Amino acid sequence: MTQKRFANQTVIVTGAGEGIGYEVARQFCAEGASALLNDILPERAAAAAEAIASETGAPCIPAAGDVADVAVVRALVEQAVARFGQLNVCVCNAGLTSWGDFFNYEPADFERVVSVNLRGSYFLAQAAARQFRAGGSGGRIVLMSSVTGHRAVPYLSAYGMTKAALEMLARNLVLELSPHGITINCVAPGAVVTPRNLNDDLDYEARWGKLIPVGKAIQTADIAKAVLFLAAPESAKITGQAIVVDGGWTSASPIPDMDYGKDYEN
Ligand SMILES: NC(=O)c1ccc[n+]([C@@H]2O[C@H](COP(=O)([O-])OP(=O)(O)OC[C@H]3O[C@@H](n4cnc5c(N)ncnc54)[C@H](O)[C@@H]3O)[C@@H](O)[C@H]2O)c1
Numbered sequence: 001m002t003q004k005r006f007a008n009q010t011v012i013v014t015g016a017g018e019g020i021g022y023e024v025a026r027q028f029c030a031e032g033a034s035a036l037l038n039d040i041l042p043e044r045a046a047a048a049a050e051a052i053a054s055e056t057g058a059p060c061i062p063a064a065g066d067v068a069d070v071a072v073v074r075a076l077v078e079q080a081v082a083r084f085g086q087l088n089v090c091v092c093n094a095g096l097t098s099w100g101d102f103f104n105y106e107p108a109d110f111e112r113v114v115s116v117n118l119r120g121s122y123f124l125a126q127a128a129a130r131q132f133r134a135g136g137s138g139g140r141i142v143l144m145s146s147v148t149g150h151r152a153v154p155y156l157s158a159y160g161m162t163k164a165a166l167e168m169l170a171r172n173l174v175l176e177l178s179p180h181g182i183t184i185n186c187v188a189p190g191a192v193v194t195p196r197n198l199n200d201d202l203d204y205e206a207r208w209g210k211l212i213p214v215g216k217a218i219q220t221a222d223i224a225k226a227v228l229f230l231a232a233p234e235s236a237k238i239t240g241q242a243i244v245v246d247g248g249w250t251s252a253s254p255i256p257d258m259d260y261g262k263d264y265e266n
Contacts, residue, residue, distance in 0.1 A: 004032030015094030017044025138181025190246025
């Protein structure tokens with residue numbers, strides 16, 4: 001029998017109670033990993049850990065807490081190592097999508113989005129990297145960016161800024177982490193069909209599908225596959241990069257309504 005890709009590995013995923021993080025944790029567990037699932041909502045973390053453990057048979061533990069709190073993210077690493085004896089992959093997924101027009105954006109909103117998206121990811125990556133260095137076997141860090149770190153989307157100035165910063169963090173850290181066999185990369189999702197987005201817009205999938213070159217909105221499974229790829233053995237030499245999973249959305253630019261090209265239309 002072939003061994004599963006992440007057999008005997010331990011993974012931390014933040015914001016894993018729902019949406020992208022849940023699917024990332026589910027795919028790691030289906031591929032043999034043990035997982036620590038963090039969520040700010042304790043009942044969500046517990047329900048996700050129970051559902052994934054029962055579906056995949058993998059050991060899963062819930063860990064409630066706000067990633068904006070440095071003590072919380074440091075404790076996630078301690079808990080994972082205490083329970084599973086090691087840490088191999090850390091997915092800094094939790095993020096806050098904070099909408100607001102620039103002219104009226106409040107300092108409190110700014111502090112919150114920076115605290116969750118940047119402080120949370122920065123200090124969790126640091127805690128994981130310290131553990132990887134001490135363990136001596138390297139490790140993988142994946143940060144959850146966004147296409148809004150590459151392209152302007154209305155009313156996401158602070159959020160987009162945090163996502164661009166995460167990608168620079170990954171590039172910068174290749175210098176300090178590579179000597180310890182640690183890779184750090186980002187996945188930058190486009191418009192993903194998640195419970196949160198469907199809650200905002202029931203027609204989300206169809207509306208984004210019309211805009212995206214591949215003709216379909218992105219599914220959480222598409223994002224999870226990119227995360228697992230970056231954590232897999234074949235990606236050991238990929239570091240400091242961002243994989244954009246957006247169905248071609250960021251590659252296209254708007255053009256005026258003109259009739260050139262009409263001869264080529266199907
Ligand atoms: N959904 C998208 O279309 C999309 C697109 C691009 C990037 N992203 C990024 O992907 C990541 C996951 O997105 P999502 O839409 O699945 O998330 P989400 O908003 O649906 O939240 C997922 C889970 O994270 C938890 N969470 C929220 N704040 C937290 C905190 N401070 N600490 C711990 N847990 C917290 C929530 O309770 C929830 O269960 C985020 O970083 C987001 O910015 C999402």
